[in-house]
Every structure is written in structure tokens, then in C-alpha cells.
Amino acid sequence: MTILLEAKNLSKHYSLARGETLRAVSDVSLAVHRGEALALVGESGCGKSTLGRTLIGLGAPSSGEVFFDGERISGLSDRALRRWRPRMQMVFQDSSSTFNPRRTIGDTLAEPMRIHGRAGIAERIRMLLEQVGLSSSVLSRYPHEFSGGQRQRLNIARALMLGPDLLVADEPTSALDVSVQAQIVNLLRDLRNSLGVACVFISHDLAVVRQMADRIAVMYLGRIVEEGDVLAVLEAPAHPYTRALLNAVPRPDRPLPPPLKGDVPSPIHPPQGCAFHTRCPLAQPRCSQERPELRPVGEGRTVACHYPLL
Amino acid sequence: MIRGFASRTGQMLLVIFGISVLVFAIFFATPGADPTARIAGRGASPQVVARIRAEYGFDRPLPVQYLKMMEKLFISRDLTSFVNHGQPVVPEVLQAAPVTLSLVLWAAFFWVSGSLVFGIASAVLRDSWVDRLLMVLGLVGLSIPVFWLGEVVNLVTQSRWHDTLLFRWVPPLGYVPFSQSPFGWAKALFLPSLTLAVAFIGLYARVLRSELLTAMGEDSIRTARAKGAGPVRVWLWHGLRLSWLSYVSLFGLDFAQLLGGGALLTEVVFALPGVGRLTYQALATLDLPLIMATVMYAAVFVVVANALVDGLYALLDPRIREGRHGG
Amino acid sequence: MEAEVLLKLHHLHLELSNGTALLEDVSLNVRRGDALGVVGESGSGKSLTAMSVMGLLPGLRASGSIRFEGRELLGLKDREWRRLRGAGMAMIFQDPMTAFLPVRSIGAQIDEQIRLHERVSRREARARTVALLGRMGVPDPEAAAKRYPHQLSGGLRQRAMIAMALSCGPALLIADEPTTALDVTVQAQILTLLCEIRDSGAGVMLITHDMGVVAQTCTHVAVVYSGLVVEQGPVAAVMARPLHPYTQALLEAIPPLDGPRPDALPTIPGRPSAPDARPEGCVFAPRCRFVRPDCAVRPALREVEEGRRVACVLYDA
Structure with missing residues (x-):
């Protein structure tokens, strides 16, 4: 498998008032192979959405590089990025706000192809609607006439219109x-299997x-703490946070284990050392002083912990 | 806190400076027009024109002219009106200011209390006939030109029915200073300020009604109900707290522009010697120094009022105090 | 063993002024020390059920019966409702950010509830507020009481919300999706807190869409579909062996966290019918894999086993 998308030491920082800095994403390196699905997982504020957007050039990284199909796309101007846009598309959580309420579904679906001057629009729309399980009768209707699930199907169809190589889906089902x-x-x-499109699920x-x-890549306070095969x-899990x-996760088949204490610290003032040490049940003195680097544990797995569970 | 105040003051000064430059440019630096002739007014003698030219430095570069003008306005305050036979302009404005202030204060009192009552009443009784009636009345109030209403009020209270029991108390047109007779002051301002307030009552009641109804749909209002709070408490204590913001900002701007001369028509109709009427006279006689002075005075008021509104905002909403918005 | 029934809904029916029925027939019980999970998807009427218990649905016509501590609530005067709300029964909401008034401190809002129901001084109310916040696990409760909602984290806000709900010692706590807006680790904290409240003897009614949440915090569960209770029973029994086809489908649709990964998740075809287009017969029939001719008559919610009730023709004797 060849690498489709690669990020090297990617960081995204936001300057706030009073000279503070919000470190949304810090020093993240990852790779997505062709046809592969990578999940970015973490709690709110861990930087997974910011990372997803930065990966496909929605917002320039503060430092680090992104490569798509071997070419550097970070640092490109919006104009230069336009050439890459058809190959990476995004699906958002709130399907109701991605559709213009005053335009018909057919109009919205055709737009990406019109912008990029592609031919055969009607044919492509029919094919995609079939793939996402909707009939062509939806084309003349308006977004509000659909249920949330149907709108999310349409949303996926819209993202697939230009035949992208990569789909970034931000909380597509939540x-x-x-x-x-x-x-x-x-x-x-199904779509992944039939189209071979690579995905980043947030x-x-x-x-x-x-x-x-x-x-899966598990994030905590802007950094990846564990990565590997999802199963x-x-x-x-190798990391205590994972x-x-x-x-x-509440499950029908077992009682509630004792929860983690405390809240996620603010990404404006992340703790010294391992960012998780303030909540970690296994924290040792070393954890508060020295930040663990990602290192391999087992085949194709990495973890950033001084005392991994494996 | 202190830093915020300082930067706010700095901003205000900057804005006032900008306005003064703009006003100066419009009146004195417009190409092809001789400011000397404009200051001197129509049909001034050549001696006067020559004196003005020297005094204002119109034979020197523009920045010097600007500085001279500002010095005359703010520091030596001896800007004089030549149309009006050498009357100093600044004291004239300062004399008119309390009249306008009194008028606007009274009007604000009427329009705030009136719009509170009407706005809350029609929000609580939404879609009932009371609501519809109040909103139509509000629209009528909003659309009646203030000078016409003022003339009608004068016609009714000063001449037509002045001798009836109802209007016998109405004093003749004009202003009575507070220091002279507080009661006379109130009597003289009652009808003018009410007239001025009518349009604002209509507007503010509508704004408050819609804000209040939006607020009542908020989750926190549901919480208040779930706590067991009664309707009065829910509407007045919780609902109003949520719907104040746009009301307050609107109020700040209107109040400032009225103080700055926006009550011109009311002052003219009721013969109140306020800033508005002064502006009116200045415009009628093309008295340039006086216009300059009143415009600057208005600008200062609007800017100061804006700053006050921002401060009030911060008091009302802790999220703004910290420079954050919403969630 | 049989604890006292705290809340009893009997054939609760709720309709809009135009006659569209939002709740068709909701019957359920909450006993002291019990936590009843009311599960359903959006539009099923689970939140409406909670709101009608609190009497917070002006403009809707309710019929049937809502008995709280033996007293009929439907037809109560507004003044009497108010005395109950916040004191006898209290409610917490999904999003604690918007549920608090943004412009007043957390403490002031909790004080307000105490003083609405009891004649205590400001100082006493504040002392109680601080004690409550402390008991709910809010660190430095005295300082936290002075903060505004946006200054607290989501988890702390929800703790404050629960503190407010418990401030007058209610017999019944209704929680409407209390953890949906929270992260999983914080959700676990809040669920633990709810379990403690239940164990302290209050009745809890938890409205949620998450079967996992119900399994871990509730003693009983009522599954709501399209304005009707379709299945009811003790949590362990229902989770282990769901009877109603809808409950079965709902549990199967959750992706597994261990074991083999299925190629496709079982799904429920179609979607719930709108309130104004409900089928005459069983409301789930159009989507049910076991549908048969006698589903055309609406099945009643009947007890089929000890403590378990289900509305489905499959279990007709």
C-alpha cells in the first residue's frame, strides 16, 4: 500500500487575547495509506477536528508539513490548493447546515462538478444517489424535507461527487x-470497499x-498518545488513557467501572510532562516531569507512555 | 481592568480626533471654496474678511489651520460667530446643552418606562388582541413625524383647549431652568419630552417584545420554570435579564444622538433653546463656526455614550467582561 | 421488598390543540430507590413524557393520569404545580451551558431555588448551596458558587445543575439526557453520581437514547416508540433477553466493542411514522421483521412475565 496522506510534526496553535496560546495540535505525525480508514479519537478539545481540517488544507498549520500523494500541500496558497480540493473532501457532523436551505438537492449536488468544470453531471448524480441508497426523485426537493439520516446520505453523496481519494468525516454519525x-x-x-476511498474518521x-x-489514533490535549490497528x-489498550x-463507554453487558477523576485540562495551559498525568491512575513522579515520546509497542503500534500497559 | 479603561479612552480620543479632522476637511479644506468667506458669512465687509484670514491662519498650510481651529474650539474657546456679531460660539453651545439634556432625560424616562410596560405586556399576552393593539399603536407612534405631533400638541394645549381644565397648567412655550424653579422646569418639559418619546416608545416596545419572546424560548427559562419560579419571576427576573442587551445598546445610541442635537425638530417646535435649535439656527444663517462647534459637540457625546454602553454591557453580561462571546 | 410507588403514569395521552397525538399511551412507574430509564429515539416522546410530569407543557392537552406520591397531578392549579416543581420533583437537562442563566453566578441560581421553596436567609441558602456543590464533587465549592456558567467545565456545570436540582431534597429526580453533551469520561462521573443519588433513596427517571447508559445506571427500563411504551421491565432482564422486536433491533444496532467485527450492523429499515400518520395497529409494524396480519390491531402493554410488560402480538397467550 502506498501512502496517500502524510503529516510530519504538524502543529496548529491559535493566538488568543492576552498573549496566550491555545495549542490545539502539537507535533503530530501520521500517515494514511490508499484505501485505508484511520480514526482520530478523543474527547472534546483534544484537537482531533482541528487536525482533520489541517490535514486537508482547511487552515494552514503553524508548523510541520502535510504531503498528499507525495507532494507537499501545506503552505500552499488557497489558489494552489484548489487543484487538490477535488481529491479530498469533508463530511461534517451537522448535515442540516451543510445544505443551503433555499436550494434544491440537485442544485447542491451538482455544484462541486460545475465549479470544477466536469461533464456528465446528471449521470454522476444518478449513480451516486443509487450508491448512497436514495432515488433520483430527491433531486427537486429541499433539505428540510429529509430526515437526519437521509441528509447525511446526501452529504456523503455530495462529498463523493468529484471522486475523491480521501474523505475526512468529522463525527459523521453523532x-x-x-x-x-x-x-x-x-x-x-460499503462505500469504502466499493470505491477504495481512504477515510479519516473523527x-x-x-x-x-x-x-x-x-x-486508530487516540488523541489527548493535541497529541497522539496511542496509535495502531483498531481491533x-x-x-x-497500551495507554492508560485509551x-x-x-x-x-456505557455498555449493556457490565457495570460502570470507577470513572477517571477530574476534567480534561485546558489546552491553553497543558500540564508539564505527560499531559495525562493529572488524571492518570498509574502516574509516577517521572510522568509529571518528562514527556513520553511515541515509541513502538508490538507490531504496527505506538504509544506515548512511560509505563505502558503492554 | 485599568488597562482596558486606558485603551478604551485612547480609542475614544482617536475617534474624536478622526471626526474633527473629517469635519474640518469638509468645511474648510474643500477645494475651490474660500473658508474665509464662509466664516465671515454672507455680505461681510472686506475688513472683516481680512481679519478672519489672519486670525484663522488661512494663508498658512492646512495642518496649521486645523490646529488653530481646534485651539479656538477646545483651548481658548474664543471661536466667534461673525454672522451673529461676534458672539463667542462655545459658551453658546454650553448654555444650550443643559436644555437638551433636560429634555432628553425626561424623554428617556418616558420612553423607557413606556416601552417596558408595553413591550412586556404584549410579550406576555402575545397574539392576543391586546398585543395586536399595542403593536399597531407602536407602529403608529413610530410613523408619526415628531414635528407634526409637536404642532398638534401645541395647537391643542396652547390655543384650542388651553382654557379647559385639562390643559390649564400648560406653560407657554419655552424653557424654565431647573435652578429657577424645579416645578416650572418639569412643567415646561413635560409635553415636549412626551412628544419626543412617542416614536421611541413604539420602537423600543417592539424590540423588547421580540427580544423577550426569543429569550423565553431559551433553555434557561425552562430551567427557571422547573425550579418552581412563578410567571412574574420568570418573565421579569429571568426573561428580562436575557433580553436587555440589544435594548441597552439601542438606548445608548439613541440617547447620545438626541443629546448631540437629534432632538432638533422637537426643540424647534417647542421653542426650547437647546443644542438642536442652535444647530437649526446655525444652518439657517450658514453660521460656519457655530455649525462646527455643534457638530463637534455631538460627536463627543456619541463617542462617550458608546463607551458607556460598552461598559454597561460588560456589567450586564459576564461573558463580555472576559472578552468572550456565547458558548 | 415492594417499595412505595413514587410516580405512576397511567395511560398518559398528550395532544396538540389541533388533535395530533404526541403521546398515545404512556404507562410507567417509578418507585423510591429505583431508577427508571426511558429509552427511545428522537421524536419518540421520551422528553415530552418528562416535561409532562413536571407540568412544563403549557398549550398541550393531557389526559390519563399522572400520580405523584399518591396525588393526581393532571388538573392541578399552576400555583400548586409550582410548589412541587423544584421541591418535590426536580429536573436536570441535557446541556448545562444553556440550562443555566448565563448572566448570573451558579451560586445565585441555586440560592434562588432554595429561597423559592423555603423561607431561609440569603446566608443560609448560600451555606447550603456550597455544601451541596461540595457533596456533588465540585472542588473548592465556595469559589465555584461565585463563578458564572461559562467559567466552569461541562462536567462541573452538570454537577452544579444536579446540585441545584437536589437543593430542596426532591423525592423524584428527572434527568433529560444529562450526559449527551458531555465527554465519555465525564459522562461516567455524572452517571456514577446519579447512581449514588438513586442509592440514597430518591426516585430517578432518566431520559436517554443510549441503552448503555440505561444498563449502567438504571434498575428498570421503559422503551418508548412513537409515543407509546412498547416494553418495560427490570434492566438486567430486558438487556439479557429483549422481548419487543424494536428493543431487540435497538440493542443489535449498537456496534460491538469486543468480539468479532460484523461486516454490517443490523439496522431497522424505514423510520418512525410522524405523529399525524401513525398506523392504526402496532406502531412498529411497518418496520418490524416479524410483522403478521394481527399486527393491524394495536396490541396492549401486557404483563407477560413477572415484572415484565410488552406490547406485541408475539407474546399473546
Whole structure:
């Protein structure tokens, strides 16, 4: 498999009033292979959405580089990026706000192809609608006439219009009910298999991620703390945070384990040393002084912890 | 806190400076027009024109002219009106200011209390006939030209029915200073300020009603109900707290522009010697120094009022105090 | 063993003024020391059920019966409702950011609730507020009481919300999606807190869409679909062996966190019918895989086993 998207030491910082800096993403390196699905997982404020957007050039990184298909796309101007846009598309959580309420579905779906001057629009729309499980009769209707699940299907169809190589989906199912969520999860899985499109899923839901992704990257306060094959990581987490996340998912089949204490610290003033040491049940004195680097544990897995569970 | 205040003051000064430059440029630096002739007024003698030219430095570069003008306005305050036979302009404005202030204060009192009552009443009774009636009345109030209303009020209270029991108390047109007779002051201003307030009551009641209704849909209002709070408490204590902001900002701007001469028509109709009427006279006689002075005076008021509104905002909403907005 | 029934909804029916029924038939019980999870998808009427218990649905016509501590609530005067709200029963909401008034401190808002129901001085109320915040696990409660909602983290805000709800010692706590807006690790903290409240003897009614949340915090569960309770029973039994096809489908649709990864998740075809277009018969029939001719008559919620009730023809004797 060849690498499609690669990020090297990517950081994204925001300057706030009073000279403070919000470190949304710090020193992240990752790679997405062709046709592969990588999940970015973490709690709110961990930087997963910012990372997802920075990866596809929505907002320039503060430092570091992004390569797409071997070429550097970070630092390019918006104009220069336009050439790359058709190859990377984004699906957002709130499907109701991505559609212009006053335009028909057909209009919105055709727009990306019109902008990029592609031919055969009607044919392509029909094909994609079939793929996402909707009939062509939706074309003359307006966004408000659809349920959340249908709108998310349309949203996915819109993202696929230009035949991208990479799809970044930010919480694509979290606004949906369980039964609808299952439909969308299945749909995304099918599309990935049939189209071979690589995906970056941004999600807080480990169960959904396990179902959709090949690999998982767990983020905490702007850094990746663990990465590896999704089944292996969720089977036996190496980082205490990954384990805590997994334990905190309410499941029908077992009682509630004792929760992590405290809140996620502010990304404006991240703790010294390992960012997780303030909440970690296994923290040692060393954890508050020295930040652990990502290092390999087992095949294709890395973890940033002085005392990994593996 | 102190830093914020200092930077705010700096901003204000900058804005006032900008306005003064602009006003100066419009009146004195417009190409092809001789400012000397304009200051001197129509039909001034050549001696006067020559004196003005020397006094204002119109034979020197523009920045010097600007500085001279500002010096005359703010420091030596001896800017004089030549149309009006050498009357100093600044004291004239300062004399008119209390009249306008009194008028606007009274009007503000009427329009705030009136719009509170009407706005809350129509929000609480939304979609009932009371609501519809109040909103139509508000629209009528909003659309009546203030000078016409003022003339009608004068016609009714000063001549037509002046001798009836209802209007016998109405004093003749004009102003009575507070220091002379507080009661006379109030009597003289009652009808003018009410007239001025009518349009604002209509506007503010509508704004308050819509803000209040939006606020009542908020989650926190549901919480207040779930706590067991009664309707009066929910509407007045929780609802109003949420809907104050746009009301206050609107108020600050209107209050300032009225103080700055926006009550011109009311002052003219009721013969109140305020800043508005002064502006009116200056315009009628093309008295340039006087116009300059009143415009600057108005600018200062608007800028100061803006700053006060911002301060009030911060008092009302802790999120703004910290420079954050919303969630 | 049979604890006292705290809240009893009996054939609760709720409709708009134009006659559209939002809740068709909701019957459920909450006993002291019980936590009842009311589960359903959006539009099922689970939140409406909670709001009607609190009497917070002006403009909707309710019929049937809501009995709280033996007293009929439907038809109560507004003044009497108010005395109950916040004192006898209290409610917490999904998003504690918007549920608090943004322009007043947390403490002032909790004080207000105490003083609405009890004649205590400001100082006493504040002392109680601080004690409550401390008990809810808010660090430095005295300082926290002086802060505004936006200055606290999501988890602390929800703790403050719970503190406010508990401030007058209610017998029933209604929680409407209390953890949906929170991160999982914080959600776990709040759920633990709810379990403690339940164990202290209050009745809890937890409205949620998450079967996992119900499983871990509740003793009983009522599954709501399209304005009706379709299944009810003890949590362990329902999770282990769901009876109603909808409950089964709902549980199957959750992606597994261990074991083999299925190629496709079981889904429920179609979507719930709108309130004004509900089928005459079983409301779930159009989406049900076991549908058969007698589903055309709406099945009643009947007890089929000890403590378990279900509305489905599959279990007709």
C-alpha cells in the first residue's frame, strides 16, 4: 500500500487575547495509506477536528508539513490548493447546515462538478444517489424535507461527487439515532470497499470507530498518545488513557467501572510532562516531569507512555 | 481592568480626533471654496474678511489651520460667530446643552418606562388582541413625524383647549431652568419630552417584545420554570435579564444622538433653546463656526455614550467582561 | 421488598390543540430507590413524557393520569404545580451551558431555588448551596458558587445543575439526557453520581437514547416508540433477553466493542411514522421483521412475565 496522506510534526496553535496560546495540535505525525480508514479519537478539545481540517488544507498549520500523494500541500496558497480540493473532501457532523436551505438537492449536488468544470453531471448524480441508497426523485426537493439520516446520505453523496481519494468525516454519525447511525456506518463501510476511498474518521465514539476504521489514533490535549490497528488497540489498550476511554463507554453487558477523576485540562495551559498525568491512575513522579515520546509497542503500534500497559 | 479603561479612552480620543479632522476637511479644506468667506458669512465687509484670514491662519498650510481651529474650539474657546456679531460660539453651545439634556432625560424616562410596560405586556399576552393593539399603536407612534405631533400638541394645549381644565397648567412655550424653579422646569418639559418619546416608545416596545419572546424560548427559562419560579419571576427576573442587551445598546445610541442635537425638530417646535435649535439656527444663517462647534459637540457625546454602553454591557453580561462571546 | 410507588403514569395521552397525538399511551412507574430509564429515539416522546410530569407543557392537552406520591397531578392549579416543581420533583437537562442563566453566578441560581421553596436567609441558602456543590464533587465549592456558567467545565456545570436540582431534597429526580453533551469520561462521573443519588433513596427517571447508559445506571427500563411504551421491565432482564422486536433491533444496532467485527450492523429499515400518520395497529409494524396480519390491531402493554410488560402480538397467550 502506498501512502496517500502524510503529516510530519504538524502543529496548529491559535493566538488568543492576552498573549496566550491555545495549542490545539502539537507535533503530530501520521500517515494514511490508499484505501485505508484511520480514526482520530478523543474527547472534546483534544484537537482531533482541528487536525482533520489541517490535514486537508482547511487552515494552514503553524508548523510541520502535510504531503498528499507525495507532494507537499501545506503552505500552499488557497489558489494552489484548489487543484487538490477535488481529491479530498469533508463530511461534517451537522448535515442540516451543510445544505443551503433555499436550494434544491440537485442544485447542491451538482455544484462541486460545475465549479470544477466536469461533464456528465446528471449521470454522476444518478449513480451516486443509487450508491448512497436514495432515488433520483430527491433531486427537486429541499433539505428540510429529509430526515437526519437521509441528509447525511446526501452529504456523503455530495462529498463523493468529484471522486475523491480521501474523505475526512468529522463525527459523521453523532447527531443520529442509534438505528440510523447503524445505517450510515454500514453505508460508509460499503462505500469504502466499493470505491477504495481512504477515510479519516473523527469521532468520540469508540464503538462506531471500531466498526468503521482500520487504524486508530487516540488523541489527548493535541497529541497522539496511542496509535495502531483498531481491533488490537481496543482489545488491549497500551495507554492508560485509551483504557479509561474504553472503560467509560456505557455498555449493556457490565457495570460502570470507577470513572477517571477530574476534567480534561485546558489546552491553553497543558500540564508539564505527560499531559495525562493529572488524571492518570498509574502516574509516577517521572510522568509529571518528562514527556513520553511515541515509541513502538508490538507490531504496527505506538504509544506515548512511560509505563505502558503492554 | 485599568488597562482596558486606558485603551478604551485612547480609542475614544482617536475617534474624536478622526471626526474633527473629517469635519474640518469638509468645511474648510474643500477645494475651490474660500473658508474665509464662509466664516465671515454672507455680505461681510472686506475688513472683516481680512481679519478672519489672519486670525484663522488661512494663508498658512492646512495642518496649521486645523490646529488653530481646534485651539479656538477646545483651548481658548474664543471661536466667534461673525454672522451673529461676534458672539463667542462655545459658551453658546454650553448654555444650550443643559436644555437638551433636560429634555432628553425626561424623554428617556418616558420612553423607557413606556416601552417596558408595553413591550412586556404584549410579550406576555402575545397574539392576543391586546398585543395586536399595542403593536399597531407602536407602529403608529413610530410613523408619526415628531414635528407634526409637536404642532398638534401645541395647537391643542396652547390655543384650542388651553382654557379647559385639562390643559390649564400648560406653560407657554419655552424653557424654565431647573435652578429657577424645579416645578416650572418639569412643567415646561413635560409635553415636549412626551412628544419626543412617542416614536421611541413604539420602537423600543417592539424590540423588547421580540427580544423577550426569543429569550423565553431559551433553555434557561425552562430551567427557571422547573425550579418552581412563578410567571412574574420568570418573565421579569429571568426573561428580562436575557433580553436587555440589544435594548441597552439601542438606548445608548439613541440617547447620545438626541443629546448631540437629534432632538432638533422637537426643540424647534417647542421653542426650547437647546443644542438642536442652535444647530437649526446655525444652518439657517450658514453660521460656519457655530455649525462646527455643534457638530463637534455631538460627536463627543456619541463617542462617550458608546463607551458607556460598552461598559454597561460588560456589567450586564459576564461573558463580555472576559472578552468572550456565547458558548 | 415492594417499595412505595413514587410516580405512576397511567395511560398518559398528550395532544396538540389541533388533535395530533404526541403521546398515545404512556404507562410507567417509578418507585423510591429505583431508577427508571426511558429509552427511545428522537421524536419518540421520551422528553415530552418528562416535561409532562413536571407540568412544563403549557398549550398541550393531557389526559390519563399522572400520580405523584399518591396525588393526581393532571388538573392541578399552576400555583400548586409550582410548589412541587423544584421541591418535590426536580429536573436536570441535557446541556448545562444553556440550562443555566448565563448572566448570573451558579451560586445565585441555586440560592434562588432554595429561597423559592423555603423561607431561609440569603446566608443560609448560600451555606447550603456550597455544601451541596461540595457533596456533588465540585472542588473548592465556595469559589465555584461565585463563578458564572461559562467559567466552569461541562462536567462541573452538570454537577452544579444536579446540585441545584437536589437543593430542596426532591423525592423524584428527572434527568433529560444529562450526559449527551458531555465527554465519555465525564459522562461516567455524572452517571456514577446519579447512581449514588438513586442509592440514597430518591426516585430517578432518566431520559436517554443510549441503552448503555440505561444498563449502567438504571434498575428498570421503559422503551418508548412513537409515543407509546412498547416494553418495560427490570434492566438486567430486558438487556439479557429483549422481548419487543424494536428493543431487540435497538440493542443489535449498537456496534460491538469486543468480539468479532460484523461486516454490517443490523439496522431497522424505514423510520418512525410522524405523529399525524401513525398506523392504526402496532406502531412498529411497518418496520418490524416479524410483522403478521394481527399486527393491524394495536396490541396492549401486557404483563407477560413477572415484572415484565410488552406490547406485541408475539407474546399473546
